[in-house]
């Protein structure tokens with residue numbers, strides 16, 4: 001068996017890359033489970049560089065750039081697969097319940113406006129006009145018209161169909177155990193006792209990347225558990241994404257309201273907990289008391305793939321033909337189209353955007369040797 005490119009991991013990142021490279025290249029996508037059932041499936045789908053960022057920087061610039069690619073990305077997917085991924089550009093409202101939180105929103109509005117972005121400070125009355133069913137006594141809020149959302153499970157469905165249509169060879173229940181190499185160059189991948197040959201391998205294995213043998217540099221992923229749930233919202237009580245502290249409410253186009261999310265450092269534990277789910281529901285009811293009467297539809301968890309410095313690793317790794325696309329932590333849905341472009345540039349030897357330097361996989365080797373000194 002031989003392919004031009006082998007992608008390890010069928011989450012949003014692996015599938016977005018695989019479809020982008022096909023059909024010009026023969027691509028094999030290896031997925032340990034079924035495609036699109038891990039972190040990407042668990043995500044809320046906020047495309048929120050502005051409401052997520054504390055400061056300007058490479059990750060922020062990357063998020064803005066990737067978001068700017070979304071309209072083209074989703075319309076191409078719709079034309080190709082017929083799947084509407086419910087891309088919504090109706091903005092995100094961040095709430096402040098006290099003076100300190102409002103000061104924080106003011107700081108954020110100030111630096112974002114300085115670089116030409118739209119961020120509207122609102123007083124309590126303006127918040128109530130925008131979202132009349134909120135019951136949190138808000139000091140005020142900050143509205144980000146530029147932050148958007150998408151429905152991740154539909155996005156994954158569209159990506160998988162697109163992979164099929166473009167002739168990607170998608171292998172489910174196929175866990176890569178090792179990246180094979182000789183004389184500093186990739187030879188392929190081992191799955192169980194089977195060797196699959198190919199001159200380039202792209203590792204997009206999310207929180208599990210660290211268990212893959214043969215990686216240069218080694219990868220240390222730190223899974224971050226997110227507990228999250230959905231409610232049935234009988235009417236349009238919440239109109240757009242609303243965030244308060246670590247909580248968010250995300251209304252879908254049908255009657256679903258997503259309430260998320262915890263961010264826990266508990267290894268590979270995937271349990272739902274009383275504190276996790278209880279905290280989400282209490283917070284949601286403080287934001288909008290009507291939520292207390294909404295039926296619970298589903299509860300679930302996912303493992304966000306985080307690297308020690310919190311940044312993704314995207315691009316050429318330490319063997320000829322080895323590339324990483326992993327560690328997207330809280331923003332992998334947002335960063336998927338931008339990641340495709342960085343990987344494509346690396347494969348074709350084209351220049352990448354300046355911010356991509358911060359995501360060089362080889363920095364992982366430098367931090368390991370620095371730790372040892």
Ligand SMILES: Cc1cc2nc3c(=O)[nH]c(=O)nc-3n(C[C@H](O)[C@H](O)[C@H](O)COP(=O)(O)OP(=O)(O)OC[C@H]3O[C@@H](n4cnc5c(N)ncnc54)[C@H](O)[C@@H]3O)c2cc1C
Pocket residue numbers: 008009010011012013014030031032033034035036037038039040041042043044045046047174175176177204205206207208209212225226227228260261262301302303304305325326327328329330331332333334335
């Ligand atoms: C509760 C929650 C809410 C979130 N909300 C948002 C949000 O609103 N917006 C946003 O942008 N991001 C959000 N995220 C983050 C986002 O989900 C992740 O950053 C993104 O899904 C990472 O994508 P991935 O493809 O790297 O990982 P995954 O989706 O986990 O995919 C990795 C895949 O690799 C496979 N795999 C692993 N090892 C192997 C192997 N050895 N061989 C073959 N296959 C392998 C796995 O089975 C898996 O399918 C959220 C995450 C969580 C948990």
